[in-house]
Amino acid sequence: MKEKLIRLFGKLLALLGFAAVGTSCEEMVRLEYGSPYATFEISGKLVDKETKEPVSGIVIVYGKEYSYIDEDGNEARRFFGEGSHVAGYSDFWLRGRTDVPEDPAKLILKLTDYDSKANGHYKDTTYTIDLERTGEPDPEENWCVGVYGAEVTLELERVK
Numbered sequence: 080m081k082e083k084l085i086r087l088f089g090k091l092l093a094l095l096g097f098a099a100v101g102t103s104c105e106e107m108v109r110l111e112y113g114s115p116y117a118t119f120e121i122s123g124k125l126v127d128k129e130t131k132e133p134v135s136g137i138v139i140v141y142g143k144e145y146s147y148i149d150e151d152g153n154e155a156r157r158f159f160g161e162g163s164h165v166a167g168y169s170d171f172w173l174r175g176r177t178d179v180p181e182d183p184a185k186l187i188l189k190l191t192d193y194d195s196k197a198n199g200h201y202k203d204t205t206y207t208i209d210l211e212r213t214g215e216p217d218p219e220e221n222w223c224v225g226v227y228g229a230e231v232t233l234e235l236e237r238v239k
Contacts, residue, residue, distance in 0.1 A: 113222040117183035119210055121173040123231040125166055125190075127201075133169030134201065134235050136194035141173060142187055158187060165193070183224050184210045190235060201235040 121141075125134040142160040149155045162175045177186060186208045192201040214226035 115179040115183075115222050115224050116176050117179050117224050118176050118216075118226050119174070119186060120213070120226075120228045121186070121188075121208065121210075121231060123171055123229075123233055125169045125171065125233050125235060128234040128236045134198060135166060135168050136192060136198055137166045137201070137235065138191045138193050139164045139166055139171060139173065140189045140191070141175060141177070142189075143177060143185075144187055158189070160189070179224055184212065184227060186210055186227075188233070190233065192235070200238040202238050204233070204235055206231075206233055 125137050126132065127134055140160045140163045142158055142162075144156045144158050146154055146156050161177050162173075164171060164173050177183075188206045188208055190201075190204045190206070192203075208229050208231060210227035210229045212225050213228040216223035216225055
């Protein structure tokens with residue numbers, strides 16, 4: 080009798096196990112890993128601050144500033160470059176994707192003159208660009224928060 084009860088309970092537990100597997104497969108949840116990002120397009124011109132003449136030979140690094148707490152407990156900010164472009168001419172065009180730490184409508188550009196002997200030496204300059212939302216994200220892209228853009232004229236100051 081004892082053996083019959085053990086076999087019966089074993090078969091019942093096996094049925095419960097198959098039933099649990101069958102019901103859990105109906106609602107599969109897709110796991111995703113990533114972080115929010117925005118795509119952007121910026122077009123613009125590089126000009127001399129005084130003469131408004133075109134400037135070429137500038138490296139443009141784009142990125143974001145992040146705030147953090149330093150070892151003394153003070154809030155500090157740090158720039159992380161996410162991509163770069165070498166402007167061979169005064170007209171430039173940047174297209175990219177950037178992580179979104181805070182505001183996707185802000186992008187920092189750091190400009191550096193890499194051929195100072197060719198066209199005069201210009202100071203390193205940092206610009207915070209205000210971007211406008213130009214489009215909605217692709218519905219298939221779960222992490223994209225939007226498409227942004229701007230058209231800018233950036234002025235560079237000569238080193239004297």
